[in-house]
Amino acid sequence: MKVAKFGGSSVSTADQIKKVLNIVNSDEDRKIIIVSAPGKRHKEDVKTTDLLIRLYEKVIDDLDYISKKEEIIQRYADIIYELDMSDNLLTMIDQTLENFIATLKDKPSRLLDALLSCGENFNAQLIAEYNNSQGIPTRYVSPGEAGIQVTDLPQNAQILDQSYEALYNLRAYDEKLIVPGFFGVSRQNYIVTFPRGGSDITGAIVARGVRADLYENFTDVSGIFRANPTIVKNPEVIDEITYREMRELSYAGFGVFHDEALQPLHKDRIPVVIKNTNRPNDTGTFIRHDREINSSNIVSGISCDKGFTVLNIKKYLMNRQVGFTRKILGVLEDYNISFDHMPSGIDSISIIMRSKEIHNREEQVLNDIRDKCDVDELSVEHDLAILMIVGEGMHRIVGTANTITHALAESKINLKMMNQGASEISIMFGIDVADADKAVKSTYEYCYNGKCLKI
């Protein structure tokens, strides 16, 4: 059995929905389908989810929200009329939006989640009804009915383990099932959404719950590129990548697949394939537990993410002081700041975090470190970019770091920091944000355009 998830651009218009259903109906094994809300139809368009946020803002600010609501209804009306469906659904859409606004207006974060869920929820009902009308037995299943139980943290839901048992029962249906992505129901009986892009997470949870043989994630590209295609011209598509590699790449900016979606799949080793709705015959990229390694795929991908801040701390004889690092991390914990990397020397330590973590309270954090940790020197650097070279093959061969540093040196890029864990899945380089794109281009050339890496 396959679980297939279709992203926002795949279900944004009547034509796209027809394409999706051709894919779904052409394979008996594609039993459970997760859909996103209608996404952008062209570059300047606005996603339905963002329209819903605008509606929410109007309601919360006590402003006239009718035109925002109409815009949302119009998105579905465009699809419904083109598919020649009856407009009963539009009445349901209007009533549901009004009902949420009336009942949840004084609970803003609940209202936001309820409205956000509408994008996928209306689309799933529409798509199920249309497929049925084409003679294919199809059933809409709400996340509540499916058993997707989540923690009660608005916009940041996490799945509760008991959901998996309930989801297994979806195997019993004979019809094709259409489930809306992006949200679940909490024990307190509220609709709670996953973080943005969370339909991938629903797909992964359902795939694990029904023990699918394959989780197909359909989007608008034919797989995952080895580097950002807006920086490197025509990068190669990765054919196979491991869960661990994917996690590292999504962390550092590969947006094709939500990093939180890997967790449920990883556990039961359910393979994933990223495929293109517009070119369904392209092989796509497989994400699995293990992969074949050969001389051309030692490094799986290269990514570079911006927006990091680093705290540089110096302390003479730091290596002899028991508990020094703990005290510093204790300050970060007091401010609920999570950090990402911590390269260190015998008398110095650098703590790298996303700038948004420390933004607004930098001065207080620095003062607390000075007061509590008896440091010799403390400085902050902003505008750091993190270059990640990711590849399971690196632990088997000698010279990857050499090749990368060579490529960077040739492009006159100053390396501010380097970090490689014992697992050797990735090497991290801290560089100036102004060098970010140049770094991706030059390392790509070295890794894939014939300049390097022989076993």
Ligand code: ASP
């Ligand atoms: N519609 C939601 C978003 O735009 C979830 C998703 O599409 O995955 O973030």
